[in-house]
Amino acid sequence: DQQVKQNSPSLSVQEGRISILNCDYTNSMFDYFLWYKKYPAEGPTFLISISSIKDKNEDGRFTVFLNKSAKHLSLHIVPSQPGDSAVYFCAASLIQGAQKLVFGQGTRLTINP
């Protein structure tokens, strides 16, 4: 039972354009959402998070949008840079600070020069 889904296994974007990564979830009890970035043979790096009481959180080039009614969140990266090429995982937890994170399958983002 995949509670967090990233339906696009890969995405290619031109440098300088906007990258939009999508994530859907099924458990309406999820209350806190996070995005992680992962390079090959490395552990995930925390990028940005959002609480369910918000619909948007912005940090520099990264913005996360949350649509609770649709159980959907997205990560926007603008402008996209070659160094953004990595696998991006979304994750969810029942409450902020909760023990357990549930991860999506990941989306491989490739930024083309």
Added chain:
Amino acid sequence: GAVVSQHPSRVICKSGTSVKIECRSLDFQATTMFWYRQFPKQSLMLMATSNEGSKATYEQGVEKDKFLINHASLTLSTLTVTSAHPEDSSFYICSARAYQETQYFGPGTRLLVL
């Protein structure tokens, strides 16, 4: 962000041997550490959660006698894969967090069992 290290980064062992992987939080005290496993092109699957000084909580389907977890201090947790078999070959990642803070991940350990 906080720094979490793992050792070794890569290990090759013979079938039937045991392998120990260390996870350390270098600049903070981790009240909780997590062990994940990732198969190629798949998501991170939580194996177990460990709190310092107490027994680990294992996820459904994870054999606690095969994957021994020790969280001896606020900066160190170890995962021992006992009697490893080729199907245990995988990428093992730990994460650590202070109380109710964000999880920070280690760089991972690639295990290959021959």
